[in-house]
Each structure stands twice: as structure tokens, then as C-alpha cells.
């Protein structure tokens with residue numbers, strides 16, 4: 782047995798998440814650090830704007846509970862039709878989440894450059910290897926958790 786780092790209750794050694802308070806133990810967070818960045822394609826089963834927003838919200842919550850640092854949301858950049866509306870609505874939603882401190886930061890693909898992402902790149906240097914780095918890709922948005 783070990784004790785939960787948050788609430789202090791006894792929990793089994795192999796448990797990643799405390800059953801009493803839901804806190805993710807830091808030994809697990811460290812393990813997740815090597816995989817701090819994840820790409821999520823929202824276009825795959827892309828549906829309506831509402832479904833895309835719901836899917837994004839779910840994936841952000843899951844990523845946060847896993848201790849991930851950054852999500853790259855691939856939403857496409859159509860200027861009209863569903864693709865364009867998803868980009869606009871999703872970004873609006875993400876900025877609201879930032880205002881409410883539900884996410885740390887939101888970086889539009891077109892701002893994914895050395896000049897505009899200094900702090901993010903310091904935290905997650907592996908992002909420099911990303912295929913969209915410095916490409917000004919409007920079809921993606923990065924979410925820092």
C-alpha cells in the first residue's frame with residue numbers, strides 16, 4: 782500500500798488514480814512526461830459542429846486526466862461549410878476555456894512559430910519536430926493543458 786499524495790488515504794501500489802479523490806499520482810505523471818504531446822484528429826468521424834466540439838471537450842478532459850501537456854487538434858480549415866464552421870466555433874470555445882482557466886493556453890496553427898511560442902517550446906521542446914511547426918497551418922490548434 783501507498784498513500785495518496787493528495788488526500789492521504791491508503792491506496793494500492795499499482796493504482797494510478799486515487800479512488801478516494803481522483804488525484805493522479807505523480808509517479809504516473811512522470812511516466813506520462815515522455816508522452817506529453819498528443820495529436821488528435823477531429824476530422825475523422827466528422828460530423829456536425831456540435832459533435833466536433835463535444836469530441837474536443839471529451840478529449841481535452843481525458844488528456845488532462847492522463848497528465849498530458851499539449852494537444853494538437855486537427856480540425857481542418859475549410860473557409861465554408863462544416864469544416865470552416867468547426868474551425869471558427871472550436872477556436873471560440875477553446876478561447877473561452879482559456880478565459881475560464883480550464884486550459885493554460887491556446888495557440889492557433891498559424892502562430893505555431895518560434896517567435897510566438899517561446900514559452901511553449903521551452904516547456905515542450907519536442908514540438909519543434911512536429912510536422913506543422915513553422916508551417917502556419919490554419920487547420921490545427923494547439924491546446925496547452
Ligand SMILES: [Zn+2]
Pocket residue numbers: 785786787788789790799800801802803804
Ligand atoms: Zn486521494
